[in-house]
Amino acid sequence: MVENARILVVDDDENIRKVLMMILQDEGYNVDMAGTAKEAIEKTRKNFYNLALIDVRLPDMEGIELLTKVRDTTPRMRKIIITGYPTIQNAIEAVNRGADAYILKPFDMTKVLTTIKEQLRKQQEEIRYSQEKVAEFIETRVKELEAEKIPQKRP
């Protein structure tokens, strides 16, 4: 599941997009790319991505703003912000808007990969947890319905 995870790289720098794709594909991920925020939104609407790497500065939109937009389309997607201008305010805002991790440029690739893996694992856990929740819910409901039948014996 993790190996086949789909990752969207959103960066206006083509070189970075290429390098990241190469490395991530090598690692066994399905990688898609977007150069603008607009493109990124469209892609997330059409496809499902497990994770997105979003540069904080995009030509048409601030990366942080994008976070909000993609949350509507793919709420479960893990979002990692990449920035070349690290400031505390920046970081806090990113997390508040729904970023799951924060990576500084120029990045140490090993560190980037570890972060991605960690995020995907968390996503898996979350999915499992929600599935368990649904199962639990159904089970409970069934039991309730069964229980309801008993008092319904009386006309």
Next chain:
Amino acid sequence: MPNKMKENADLNHVLEKLHAFFDGLEDLVYVADPDTYEILFANDKFKEFFHGKITGKKCYEVIQGLKHPCSFCTNKYIFGENIGKTHVWEYHCRKKGRWYKCIDKAIPWPGNKNVRFEIAIDITQHKKTEKALTESERQNRILVEASPDVIYSISLDGKLASLNPAFEKITGWKCEEWIGKPFTALIHPDDVTKAMESFQKTLAGEPEPVELRVISKSGEYLIGEFTSVPMIEDGKIVGELGIARDVTSRKMYEENLQKINTTLQALIQAIPDIVYFKDAERRNLIVNNAFEKLVGLKREKIIGKTDEQIFPPDLAEQCRKSDEEVLKKGVTLRVEEQTADKKRGTRFFETIKVPIRDREGKIAGLIGVSREITERKIVEEKLREREEFFRSIAENSSDGIAIVNENQKIVYANDELAKITGYSTSEIVGQDFRKLLTEEGKSFFTNRKIHTQAKRQKEGRLRLKYELKILRKDGVEREIEARVATIRDAHGKMRAIVQVVDITERRKFEEERNRLEKRLSELNNYAKKLNTAKNIKEIYRLSLDAMEKTLGFEYASILMAERNTLNLVARRGYTKVFSLKLPLDGDKGITLKAFKTGRPVNVPDVRKDDAYVKGGEEILSELAVPIKIGNKVLGVLNVESRTFAAFNGEDIKLLELLASHIAIAISNLKNRGKLTAINTYGQKLSRAQSIEDVCKLTLDAMQKILEYDYVDIFLVEGKKLRLIKTIGLSYTPRMTLPLDGEKGVTVKAAKTGKPICVPDVRKEEAYVKAGMENVLSELAVPIKIGNKVLGVLNVESEKLAAFDREDKKLLEILASHVAIALSNIERTEKLAALSEKLENLMESSTEIMKIKDARRRLRKIAETIRSFGWRRVVIGRVDENLERKEIVTVGLTREEIKLLKEKQAPGHVWKERLGSKFERYRIGEFFYIPWRDPWIREHFFHIPPETSPENAIKYMNAVPSRLSEENMVDWHPQDMLYAPLRTPEGRIVGLLSMDDPVDGRKPARESLIPLELFLHQAAITIENAELMENLEKARQELQIYADQLEQKVEERTRALREIQEKLLRTQRLAVIGELAGMIGHDLRNPLTSISGATYYLKRRLEQNGDRNVIEMLELIQNNIAYSNKIINDLLDYSREIKLDITETNPEKIVNEALAVVEIPRNIRLIRKVSRTPKIKADFEKMKRIFVNLIRNAVDAMPKGGTLTIKSSKRGGKIQFTVSDTGVGMNEETLKKLWTPLFTTKAKGMGFGLAICKRFVEAHGGTITVESTVGKGTTFKVTLPTDPEMKEEGGEKIWLKTPESSLLTTTKT
């Protein structure tokens, strides 16, 4: 119908009867139906009492004002079983404030029924009396409860005090109309005399019934029968209490007498007193229960019988007498009856008997009311016994005693009174006491009676005392003292007891004493006048007045001694004018005898005395009394008479007294005269122009006024006393006495400053014989002003003790005049000298003003001062600390000037000399320093106190004087005088000192005043000189300043240029920084790509295992990291610094920093960082500072060494030091150390120290460095513990990285 008619007829009959019977009665009577409560009958009194028509109304409405029957109305006691019985009770009418005795009885009524008959008797008076009776022990029951009619009381002044309602009923008057008015106005004019007599009798305790005509309101006269008793309260008669019965209506009683039926009987039975009716034959017709009880017989046995048949014979006899009188005369009688039986002893009754008349007015019988008065009788008996007792005392009294009755008659007199009056007791008794008195006494008692006395006595609770004169039987008047007390005798009558003492002798003695006292007091009045007499004539006149008027002598004269004769100077009473001069050495004249002996001489018969000098009158006796002061006789007072032995001891005493007053007056007058004369001389003296005049006038006064024969005047000259002038000798002897010597009484006076009186010069060691021989006594009085003695006045006499206190006093007064005159002359002379000096001063002043040079001017001032009589003058200029800067001297030798400069006192000493310590030596502006004063020697000249004055000069810290003591008067050669020179503002600019006065005298305030002018002048001179100097100095300074100015401008320009260059450099750096920031930012993206690519390649090629390729890739990676670092530093450096201030401490900062940096093992770390003080700082930035510094230090010690980190508190700051023992830095390196991008390391942090510096400065701190090549480097960071923050943080933004600009740049 007939029944009804009969009933009506019966009713009318009954009503008629009731009316006839009860309408005249004073009591309230009514009949009420017990069932319907209707009032069937009411008598007039009742109707009147409750106003208006009452019959037919409900009893409870009328009487109580109730709506329902009350307990009285419903009470059926008298009906049924008890029918015929009476029910008696008392009722208190609160509305009227009266008490009633009510008697209820059922009576038959037409219509065959029984009705309630009630009679209410007003017993208020009775109640009151009852109360009064219980209060008094001594008094008998004097108020008789008589049959109620008009009951009245009259006060002592004859005014009606009370009246009962019967009065209103009978007379038609209202009580209020009469209460408080004289009762006589009610009486028929013809009866007034009788009425008054009766009133007096009652008051006298002898009341008698009387019939009087009383006017009614309608104008008719009613006949009233009055029975009265004296009204007594607290044992005093206060008026009359009486009962008046209207006998006009007695006929009705007579009529009714025939018709007495059961109804009336019931009434009579109810009355508590004994009541009986008798017919004309004195047979008892009706008796009541009380009567039955009295005689102890049933009614049946009494009715129809006479008293003789039922009473014991004695009582019967008493009754018969009064009965007969009543029946015969038709008068009302009040009688006292008495009876005795074994059981109850003697009993007394008081009975009132009233005749009853029939229709024709014929006496048909009588009615009697009796009351037992036994108790009262017993009390009266006791009183009588007391009277006896009193009488026995009176008989034996040593004072005269008389008892006077209310008619002013003497009823008793004892033997003593008989002796006093000269009458026998029998002659006195029965007389009006006033007959014994003189006319004066009689008139005194005309309007005063026993009553008044009694009243006064009651008010004052004092015995009355009179001083009266009586006329004895033999016609001699005697004075008596009479004490009066009043008592009441057995009959209750007032008696005055008069105690009489003969005081004639005592009176005479008192008068005698008063007369003497009067003479003495009059004499004293004259004495007072004598003291204020203005001349001798007045004294003579007053003395004669006193002798004539006060002492009462017919012939009086005054003789005064004059030289050798005794002269008659004043006389009075003599018809002939004569003069008399008796030679003092003669033997004629009684007066001369008195003069010589100094004692009074009384000659009872002049014919028998040889010394008597016959005058004009027929004189038989004479008295002469000397006028003397102490033992000195001035004259004689003389009185003569034409009777023998006219003068007694008292006269002598009084005359002596007068003589002493005269003596005092004369001597006072004399002294006053002398004083006036002295004062006249005093005025003359004050105008004297020279000492010679003064002496002449003084001696003149002494001789003429004070009458001394030998007089001298001495004056002080220097240290000597010199005799100036003498009177009494033909020449003036030369005489000079040293003042410090022991010789001369005058010297003694001058030394002590007090008068010296020598009564006997032979016994006086100091006495020195001047010119006069045979001197025995001497008096010397100093002439002085304040305490300063100017001279001595001296008198001498050939007699012993010739001078007394008076002389001394007068001479002292003269001396004081002389002193004033002398001092005036002295002052005038001084003034003359002074004005001369002042002239000199004026001249010098103008001269001084002309001199321009300060020094020369000061010298001129000093010289002028010298011309005022000071040999040596020094003026010194001083600075603000009073240190002498410059001196100008006059009169000093070279050596002295040299010495002066050597011994010059320092400023603080002068400060002390001008201060409060020396204040007492000040004379005006000057300080006078007396050498003789040991305190001065010690504190001014600083000579040890134990040094003797002679040796002291050797130790003296001043320039010694060249003068010797002998040339001086009161100045010591070492004395000195100094004064501060003050500017008008009070600043001391100089000191003036001077000494060696030419006249050898201590200076006086007046002589120094003109010099004070120089002080100011000198001060101003010095001040001006200073000002000039200062001005010159200022001018020079200005020149120097002007010279320097150009150079300064150049320096300033250069400095400005440098600043400008620096500014330009900084600006350039700012632009570069900004640019660098932007570049750094944009370098990050390519670096990211490179980094990623390298990573990819490395991963791929690792598997191939080509070591060289891997190494190269790693090299790329490392350089990417370094590039990134540079970018980060650049960005940090260029970023605006915002401080996030928190509270922290030095230890925390350093520890955190050390945690970041790895310290190699070869480096030793020394940490001396404390936890205090707390500091406010941006913790992260502080940490970075120390990380940087520690890293630098570690880098500087590649071969190891010691790293020392310390912190220390310095005021409000904290200093950190980070020292290493590394390679150190050369000067060139140090210069560039703080420049960004400068580094000595191959891979240094180009921005490290630059950032540190920025951070430190952002906190308001400083960072410095010290370094030695090869030895090491030390960084010092100093920070304020509580930095003042600017609004935007520590540092102004000087580099901005507009991130938006990067957006565009990256795009391209």
